[in-house]
Amino acid sequence: xxxxxxxxxxxxxxxxxxxxxxxxxxxxxxxxxxxxxxxxxxxxxxxxxxxxxxxxxxxxxxxxxxxxxxxxxxxxxxxxxxxxxxxxxxxxxxxxxxxxxxxxxxxxxxxxxxxxxxxxxxxxxxxxxxxxxxxxxxxxxxxxxxxxxxxxxxxxxxxxxxxxxxxxxxxxxxxxxxxxxxxxxxxxxx
Amino acid sequence: xxxxxxxxxxxxxxxxxxxxxxxxxxxxxxxxxxxxxxxxxxxxxxxxxxxxxxxxxxxxxxxxxxxxxxxxxxxxxxxxxxxxxxxxxxxxxxxxxxxxxxxxxxxxxxxxxxxxxxxxxxxxxxxxxxxxxxxxxxxxxxxxxxxxxxxxxxxxxxxxxxxxxxxxxxxxxxxxxxxxxxxxxxxxxx
Ligand SMILES: Cc1cn([C@H]2C[C@H](O)[C@@H](COP(=O)(O)OP(=O)(O)O[C@H]3OC[C@@H](O)[C@H](O)[C@H]3O)O2)c(=O)[nH]c1=O
Ligand SMILES: Cc1cn([C@H]2C[C@H](O)[C@@H](COP(=O)(O)OP(=O)(O)O[C@H]3OC[C@@H](O)[C@H](O)[C@H]3O)O2)c(=O)[nH]c1=O
Numbered sequence: 001x002x003x004x005x006x007x008x009x010x011x012x013x014x015x016x017x018x019x020x021x022x023x024x025x026x027x028x029x030x031x032x033x034x035x036x037x038x039x040x041x042x043x044x045x046x047x048x049x050x051x052x053x054x055x056x057x058x059x060x061x062x063x064x065x066x067x068x069x070x071x072x073x074x075x076x077x078x079x080x081x082x083x084x085x086x087x088x089x090x091x092x093x094x095x096x097x098x099x100x101x102x103x104x105x106x107x108x109x110x111x112x113x114x115x116x117x118x119x120x121x122x123x124x125x126x127x128x129x130x131x132x133x134x135x136x137x138x139x140x141x142x143x144x145x146x147x148x149x150x151x152x153x154x155x156x157x158x159x160x161x162x163x164x165x166x167x168x169x170x171x172x173x174x175x176x177x178x179x180x181x182x183x184x185x186x187x188x189x190x
Numbered sequence: 191x192x193x194x195x196x197x198x199x200x201x202x203x204x205x206x207x208x209x210x211x212x213x214x215x216x217x218x219x220x221x222x223x224x225x226x227x228x229x230x231x232x233x234x235x236x237x238x239x240x241x242x243x244x245x246x247x248x249x250x251x252x253x254x255x256x257x258x259x260x261x262x263x264x265x266x267x268x269x270x271x272x273x274x275x276x277x278x279x280x281x282x283x284x285x286x287x288x289x290x291x292x293x294x295x296x297x298x299x300x301x302x303x304x305x306x307x308x309x310x311x312x313x314x315x316x317x318x319x320x321x322x323x324x325x326x327x328x329x330x331x332x333x334x335x336x337x338x339x340x341x342x343x344x345x346x347x348x349x350x351x352x353x354x355x356x357x358x359x360x361x362x363x364x365x366x367x368x369x370x371x372x373x374x375x376x377x378x379x380x
């Protein structure tokens with residue numbers, strides 16, 4: 001991991017999917033980072049997305065893989081410890097439907113995933129802690145209205161560093177539809 | 191760590207310092223938790239504190255100790271991996287000035303620390319990731335206006351699990367004043 005980078009944002013091939021370099025300060029104790037900083041980041045182009053929920057998943061073993069999930073809210077995602085390989089798929093109706101972006105995130109990186117972009121990741125280290133902020137509340141009742149795509153879809157052709165058949169997945173994530181059968185995320189009601 | 195607890199809040203001897211039990215869901219991949227959930231937690235009495243910044247510190251070794259810091263904002267604190275022993279000291283002017291609360295936090299706990307209450311912790315495991323949300327932006331320029339107390343003050347008599355002289359501390363944290371010389375946190379300007 002690289003320390004003392006300047007805070008910086010990079011656009012991707014998926015509109016609105018933004019990758020951040022974070023400034024991580026190392027010392028005798030370990031390190032410290034501003035993981036999300038509204039003023040500095042909105043100045044660089046992060047939407048003022050108004051988080052209402054912070055989730056953390058702990059991924060016990062290298063290879064744990066979760067996704068591909070698009071819920072009707074924005075996500076600001078990063079890693080507290082460990083490293084992930086992430087894959088994002090545009091599931092909004094329109095020209096960019098089906099576009100894929102992949103990258104690795106260590107604690108010195110973060111990514112803003114806009115509503116309607118499917119999210120997935122594979123832990124590259126044992127004990128990877130993944131943390132994210134969202135701007136609407138998840139609910140079990142509404143889960144059936146969320147949009148899912150299969151991690152193994154050959155059309156997406158994600159180059160997972162660890163083959164999926166050697167990985168821990170949830171039962172739900174084994175059974176999502178392929179992209180051709182996925183329902184695009186409905187636009188936000190206005 | 192205890193899994194599948196009900197979300198619950200407990201008051202402490204320091205007014206407004208609230209301890210949360212979080213519901214952590216374990217499965218074949220590891221675990222998942224809603225670390226902060228505005229609607230459910232405000233319903234239980236958490237102030238609607240409006241975070242604008244999320245900080246993460248990584249504490250490489252058991253014994254790393256940080257504090258005691260009171261900045262002019264509220265903090266919602268928890269652990270992503272590992273465990274801490276925390277100590278909080280009321281530094282607001284008034285009857286409760288100098289009161290101390292201590293407890294351990296594993297990932298199934300969180301604590302809301304209101305503005306003016308000094309915050310400190312000791313990592314109890316190697317690789318403890320500590321994460322918190324705050325409702326105002328830190329700045330280096332204003333750091334000299336923040337309030338600090340010495341971790342080793344005998345008047346506070348915090349029973350640190352690992353003796354401080356065996357711990358990694360920052361140079362700044364070695365030199366904070368004792369409680370009797372600390373300046374109470376100025377009330378919020380209205
Ligand atoms: C997302 C979410 C889940 N849960 C519970 C339900 C299950 O008991 C447990 C795990 O839920 P899963 O749906 O299996 O989550 P997971 O596969 O880890 O996916 C989550 O993390 C990756 C994210 O992309 C995705 O938004 C989110 O659904 O946590 C909650 O209590 N609150 C939540 O916000
Ligand atoms: C708090 C903070 C710090 N920093 C930088 C300054 C230093 O380069 C580095 C570490 O800062 P310290 O003041 O040494 O932080 P630390 O001793 O870890 O204390 C922090 O964590 C515990 C918290 O109680 C406290 O609010 C906070 O100051 O991070 C930032 O860039 N942004 C911040 O918000």
